[in-house]
Amino acid sequence: MDGIDVLVSEVGPRDGLQSIAPIMPTAAKLAWIDALVAAGLREIEVGSFVPAQLLPQLADTGEVVRSVKARHPGLHVAVLVPNAKGAEAALAAGADKLTLPLSASETHSRKNLRRTHAQVFEEVQRIVDLLSALPEGKRPQFEGAVSTAFGCTLEGAVPQSKVVALAEKLVALGCDEVGLSDTSGYANPAQVRRLVTAVQGAIGAERMTGLHLHNTRGLGLANVVAGLEVGVTTFDSSQGGLGGCPFAPGASGNIVTEDLVFMLEAMGLRTGIDLDGLARARAILRAALPDEPLYGFVPDAGLPLGFERAA
Amino acid sequence: MDGIDVLVSEVGPRDGLQSIAPIMPTAAKLAWIDALVAAGLREIEVGSFVPAQLLPQLADTGEVVRSVKARHPGLHVAVLVPNAKGAEAALAAGADKLTLPLSASETHSRKNLRRTHAQVFEEVQRIVDLLSALPEGKRPQFEGAVSTAFGCTLEGAVPQSKVVALAEKLVALGCDEVGLSDTSGYANPAQVRRLVTAVQGAIGAERMTGLHLHNTRGLGLANVVAGLEVGVTTFDSSQGGLGGCPFAPGASGNIVTEDLVFMLEAMGLRTGIDLDGLARARAILRAALPDEPLYGFVPDAGLPLGFERAA
Numbered sequence: 001m002d003g004i005d006v007l008v009s010e011v012g013p014r015d016g017l018q019s020i021a022p023i024m025p026t027a028a029k030l031a032w033i034d035a036l037v038a039a040g041l042r043e044i045e046v047g048s049f050v051p052a053q054l055l056p057q058l059a060d061t062g063e064v065v066r067s068v069k070a071r072h073p074g075l076h077v078a079v080l081v082p083n084a085k086g087a088e089a090a091l092a093a094g095a096d097k098l099t100l101p102l103s104a105s106e107t108h109s110r111k112n113l114r115r116t117h118a119q120v121f122e123e124v125q126r127i128v129d130l131l132s133a134l135p136e137g138k139r140p141q142f143e144g145a146v147s148t149a150f151g152c153t154l155e156g157a158v159p160q161s162k163v164v165a166l167a168e169k170l171v172a173l174g175c176d177e178v179g180l181s182d183t184s185g186y187a188n189p190a191q192v193r194r195l196v197t198a199v200q201g202a203i204g205a206e207r208m209t210g211l212h213l214h215n216t217r218g219l220g221l222a223n224v225v226a227g228l229e230v231g232v233t234t235f236d237s238s239q240g241g242l243g244g245c246p247f248a249p250g251a252s253g254n255i256v257t258e259d260l261v262f263m264l265e266a267m268g269l270r271t272g273i274d275l276d277g278l279a280r281a282r283a284i285l286r287a288a289l290p291d292e293p294l295y296g297f298v299p300d301a302g303l304p305l306g307f308e309r310a311a
Numbered sequence: 312m313d314g315i316d317v318l319v320s321e322v323g324p325r326d327g328l329q330s331i332a333p334i335m336p337t338a339a340k341l342a343w344i345d346a347l348v349a350a351g352l353r354e355i356e357v358g359s360f361v362p363a364q365l366l367p368q369l370a371d372t373g374e375v376v377r378s379v380k381a382r383h384p385g386l387h388v389a390v391l392v393p394n395a396k397g398a399e400a401a402l403a404a405g406a407d408k409l410t411l412p413l414s415a416s417e418t419h420s421r422k423n424l425r426r427t428h429a430q431v432f433e434e435v436q437r438i439v440d441l442l443s444a445l446p447e448g449k450r451p452q453f454e455g456a457v458s459t460a461f462g463c464t465l466e467g468a469v470p471q472s473k474v475v476a477l478a479e480k481l482v483a484l485g486c487d488e489v490g491l492s493d494t495s496g497y498a499n500p501a502q503v504r505r506l507v508t509a510v511q512g513a514i515g516a517e518r519m520t521g522l523h524l525h526n527t528r529g530l531g532l533a534n535v536v537a538g539l540e541v542g543v544t545t546f547d548s549s550q551g552g553l554g555g556c557p558f559a560p561g562a563s564g565n566i567v568t569e570d571l572v573f574m575l576e577a578m579g580l581r582t583g584i585d586l587d588g589l590a591r592a593r594a595i596l597r598a599a600l601p602d603e604p605l606y607g608f609v610p611d612a613g614l615p616l617g618f619e620r621a622a
Contacts, residue, residue, distance in 0.1 A: 151615050151616070151617075152616070153615075153616055154616075155616075156615070156616040156617030157615075157617050157619075184615070185612065186615040188574055188577035188578050189536045189574070189578060190577070190578035190579055191577070191578075215608070216608065216612045217570065217573060217574075217608045217609050217612050217615075218532060218567070218570045218574075218607070218608030218609065219532055219570075219573075219574055219577075219608075221529060221530055221532070221533040222532040222533045222535065222536045222574060224533065225500045225533045225536045225537060226536060229540075256529070259528065259529045259530075262528060262530075263499055263500070263528075263529075263530055263533060266499035266501070266502070266530075267499050267500060267501035267502075268501055296529070297526070297527065297528045297529030297530075298528050298529065301496065301527045301528050304462050304464075304467070304468075304495070304497040304528075305462070305463070305464055305465075305466075305467040306462075306467030306468050308468075
């Protein structure tokens with residue numbers, strides 16, 4: 001990746017905001033995203049094209065994508081799309097990356113996307129057809145994100161073979177890449193190594209791109225270390241740890257962007273992200289959501305004395 | 312190790328209790344330790360032989376050691392000793408393991424132990440002489456613990472060469488083993504791999520025994536993963552994350568025993584510790600210290616649905 005070792009993909013504006021009651025005004029979202037871009041974030045998931053009645057917090061996603069694209073042409077603007085209808089809206093708005101979630105747990109899939117696996121595959125096919133109709137240079141990146149990949153609060157353990165088979169199916173249908181999500185904070189470092197390696201073996205390491213980890217049981221950054229060991233270079237995180245999954249009971253807490261960036265930079269891995277800039281973005285988030293809890297150890301403890309950022 | 316893969320060494324009764332204002336009654340300490348032993352803990356640091364006026368919370372350490380040894384002959388009873396005087400008291404009480412802290416940061420050493428490195432080495436020599444006078448079978452284990460090994464809130468970065476030299480000196484003087492302490496929560500996984508490997512190379516892996524990590528910046532368990540990778544098999548932790556270092560400003564939060572044991576067992580590493588038993592011990596701690604904050608993600612989130620403990 002251009003000048004960086006690890007891509008930290010900020011999902012707070014989507015995963016964070018969809019999980020809380022207050023609806024952040026569009027102007028506040030844009031101010032927050034501006035600050036994140038100023039801090040050096042290169043990819044931000046800015047919203048989700050789901051019906052407004054389901055997630056009113058993200059009803060302005062189309063407007064947010066358009067505004068952000070206009071203000072930050074260099075930013076990789078990602079959005080979540082649950083189906084082909086959402087993908088059409090994402091294409092119309094000009095998103096750079098579409099992520100479609102597929103729950104390894106079919107129970108969770110029905111509750112979260114209200115679709116069976118077969119129905120999700122039909123949507124994937126429709127989206128691939130939509131994308132294929134676009135000229136080469138105009139096609140956004142299309143990721144299939146296997147959620148509850150490490151276990152499910154509704155089904156419990158999820159067989160590794162099931163996740164591998166779903167990843168293969170997504171690639172076979174035409175997804176550019178597959179990500180794995182620990183929706184419920186069930187993953188442990190040994191499992192991360194095993195599952196990522198298995199999926200890399202099945203679809204190719206270049207297609208097994210990212211990990212979306214939660215810190216529900218405090219293992220978020222430990223799982224990042226395991227992911228780094230097996231070659232993962234993209235990690236989702238949320239500023240202040242906002243978010244989780246509103247449809248997975250007990251699931252809460254994306255890994256905290258501030259802590260993730262601190263760990264990576266301390267390890268000598270370049271993220272391109274400035275920790276002071278992240279603190280400024282956090283202040284904007286804090287002001288916009290005065291009553292929401294924000295998490296993070298580094299924001300509380302501060303940087304080590306004499307801490308040197310990676311060159 | 313007998314039937315386990317990783318030794319979790321509980322330091323709450325020492326490192327935890329020395330860091331808080333309330334003085335836990337001896338009977339409450341014993342009830343808590345009984346519950347920890349019932350949960351499967353094999354090594355517990357039950358106190359510190361420091362002057363009572365410095366740490367009144369631990370003034371009953373001699374009595375605690377005697378009672379615990381009488382109640383739990385199989386338990387490895389560890390104590391902290393700052394000097395030869397403390398070691399004499401530890402021997403008189405019948406402790407199984409003596410740990411002498413040596414701060415890599417001489418500034419921290421003066422503030423914490425009120426001694427220079429040279430003065431600490433004199434104490435180490437005196438303790439080695441005391442131990443040598445004992446019959447073979449009666450000698451407790453003697454560990455030199457290099458604190459602020461990963462950085463210091465007073466001096467900042469600590470050169471790796473300095474830590475390695477101190478470890479070599481401790482072994483040369485007669486310490487059985489050396490542990491490394493991240494007193495201020497400065498460590499990162501890459502640094503843990505580097506420093507542990509360097510110390511192992513200097514004194515032998517069999518003498519580089521344990522890591523004492525803090526979660527000040529949220530990297531505690533990530534650092535455990537790095538330690539496991541380079542062969543560390545003993546990790547200190549504190550139930551509820553009680554503790555830190557009262558003489559290192561900003562340092563707080565040992566890694567949480569509950570979260571550590573969960574991670575290790577989830578990874579398939581046997582600790583011999585029962586998570587339900589830990590919950591019972593936590594309830595006793597909670598009742599004894601009703602006003603102290605207790606930490607831990609797993610105690611809040613609970614175990615994953617269908618979680619299977621390692622065989």
